[in-house]
Amino acid sequence: xxxxxxxxxxxxxxxxxxxxxxxxxxxxxxxxxxxxxxxxxxxxxxxxxxxxxxxxxxxxxxxxxxxxxxxxxxxxxxxxxxxxxxxxxxxxxxxxxxxxxxxxxxxxxxxxxxxxxxxxxxxxxxxxxxxxxxxxxxxxxxxxxxxxxxxxxxxxxxxxxxxxxxxxxxxxxxxxxxxxxxxxxxxxxxxxxxxxxxxxxxxxxxxxxxxxxxxxxxxxxxxxxxxxxxxxxxxxxxxxxxxxxxxxxxxxxxxxxxxxxxxxxxxxxxxxxxxxxxxxxxxxxxxxxxxxxxxxxxxxxxxxxxxxxxxxxxxxxxxxxxxxxxxxxxxxxxxxxxxxxxxxx
Amino acid sequence: xxxxxxxxxxxxxxxxxxxxxxxxxxxxxxxxxxxxxxxxxxxxxxxxxxxxxxxxxxxxxxxxxxxxxxxxxxxxxxxxxxxxxxxxxxxxxxxxxxxxxxxxxxxxxxxxxxxxxxxxxxxxxxxxxxxxxxxxxxxxxxxxxxxxxxxxxxxxxxxxxxxxxxxxxxxxxxxxxxxxxxxxxxxxxxxxxxxxxxxxxxxxxxxxxxxxxxxxxxxxxxxxxxxxxxxxxxxxxxxxxxxxxxxx
Numbered sequence: 001x002x003x004x005x006x007x008x009x010x011x012x013x014x015x016x017x018x019x020x021x022x023x024x025x026x027x028x029x030x031x032x033x034x035x036x037x038x039x040x041x042x043x044x045x046x047x048x049x050x051x052x053x054x055x056x057x058x059x060x061x062x063x064x065x066x067x068x069x070x071x072x073x074x075x076x077x078x079x080x081x082x083x084x085x086x087x088x089x090x091x092x093x094x095x096x097x098x099x100x101x102x103x104x105x106x107x108x109x110x111x112x113x114x115x116x117x118x119x120x121x122x123x124x125x126x127x128x129x130x131x132x133x134x135x136x137x138x139x140x141x142x143x144x145x146x147x148x149x150x151x152x153x154x155x156x157x158x159x160x161x162x163x164x165x166x167x168x169x170x171x172x173x174x175x176x177x178x179x180x181x182x183x184x185x186x187x188x189x190x191x192x193x194x195x196x197x198x199x200x201x202x203x204x205x206x207x208x209x210x211x212x213x214x215x216x217x218x219x220x221x222x223x224x225x226x227x228x229x230x231x232x233x234x235x236x237x238x239x240x241x242x243x244x245x246x247x248x249x250x251x252x253x254x255x256x257x258x259x260x261x262x263x264x265x266x267x268x269x270x271x272x273x274x275x276x277x278x279x280x281x282x283x284x285x286x287x288x289x290x291x292x293x294x295x296x297x298x299x300x301x302x303x304x305x306x307x308x309x310x311x312x313x314x315x316x317x318x319x320x321x322x323x324x325x326x327x328x329x330x331x332x333x334x335x336x337x338x339x340x341x342x343x344x345x
Numbered sequence: 346x347x348x349x350x351x352x353x354x355x356x357x358x359x360x361x362x363x364x365x366x367x368x369x370x371x372x373x374x375x376x377x378x379x380x381x382x383x384x385x386x387x388x389x390x391x392x393x394x395x396x397x398x399x400x401x402x403x404x405x406x407x408x409x410x411x412x413x414x415x416x417x418x419x420x421x422x423x424x425x426x427x428x429x430x431x432x433x434x435x436x437x438x439x440x441x442x443x444x445x446x447x448x449x450x451x452x453x454x455x456x457x458x459x460x461x462x463x464x465x466x467x468x469x470x471x472x473x474x475x476x477x478x479x480x481x482x483x484x485x486x487x488x489x490x491x492x493x494x495x496x497x498x499x500x501x502x503x504x505x506x507x508x509x510x511x512x513x514x515x516x517x518x519x520x521x522x523x524x525x526x527x528x529x530x531x532x533x534x535x536x537x538x539x540x541x542x543x544x545x546x547x548x549x550x551x552x553x554x555x556x557x558x559x560x561x562x563x564x565x566x567x568x569x570x571x572x573x574x575x576x577x578x579x580x581x582x583x584x585x586x587x588x589x590x591x592x593x
Contacts (some may be wrong), residue, residue, distance in 0.1 A: 197450060198460040204437060204448045211435045214397070215508055216423035216453040225457065 056136025064238025272321025438490025
């Protein structure tokens, strides 16, 4: 790693650490930014690096929320009684119960979503291109409907988790750092993964799966492993969201296919598919754009968002990173041997 | 009887009303170079595709190292060490030569934990050696999609060697390659066979190439096995000559 890179990483890390203290009013916004970065990075693991555009990753977010909530509650109360009492009083958790439950619950959310990804992947990875996208979208929508009819975990009313036991502002900072920590972990994980043979193999699946098959690469196994890695982190992000939001319900919050489910794809397209930094840049740009339009163009925010999506997809397909890769290849250490390329052509 | 590595018995395959292969039987010997010739549309590539599991066969049996493989899908057959190159060359065009080589590491020999490691210095050295072997070392950092068709074929061949197959099926390795380079390619195929011990089974249109290369040649015509023998026997077989000149 060059000196410049170390400085860049250090600067980003420093900003990450001081941001919630410098901009205390934006604590929740900054936490959401990290959430966007997490879901964008994990979406790109299959979408950008492996060529499988899932529209169903939101399934892992919603499932992560519910698993984290159910596990946390289940460690202290009977989940069915708790949810049916809805607002009826039994919501007291000691600090220890709260934090232990949170730790176990979030971890369980990640593991459970990983397993889900293997099962769903086994059923859907036979589909290619748009069929995979629609198939996985179907899974997410169906899951949302099923959960909203499942009374044990609160049905359509959702679940209310205990509130952070402490100062409210302190809680905001706490959740910000949970997201930030997960985000940094996902980034470092991806950075490592894409340098391994495994990373090269999933790129091979994206570029020509038939050839990868013919070369003896364990395509299905690698696809399942990749998706379950992504699902693990999305599940964890969902689990953190559950505690941050305190109350959530299935269709608009947990399995929010038309919001976060689409946003994560747009973030990646905007930043640049199949690159390490693309999802991070895309998520940041998208989040700023979204918040600005929500604040200053209220009433037109969805129109502006739709316009952004259309423009990105039609005119800016390769995203920021793709654009830079074309115009400034030397930034990325791509050496083009002029003489040799002339001989070839 | 010598050691047979691929044993094809009575294989038939039709597409709708077209009988691409009818009751075809043949053997590929371990460690040797076997050729497959035949006029256009005689069913050579269909036979290749049947062997590597590209499509199901209508009848017959195909064994690789004694194991029945006619019901196995492509990736499982590839994982047994039976590899093929494509007539329409298939490489990863967006990547450079070295990346193409590293992707071709034999994943079938790796556990998941091995796959989660970075490429070793030996992997890079081997990639460089094989690129040198096919004469692409100078162009190894060029985007592979920008290489000429012939160079892409050479790259695909190097990728196949990187994969350390037991047996390699080559579909027209010299098609599209500059005639002056063909001698070099024949030499390289022979060396791959001798030095790396890879059994080769080659479809070839170029008679000069196949006669120089193969020890045993099969000739297909109209989806049926017409003749089999040494290059000399095939060259002097009246049925083969008729098939090529259209008397059949």
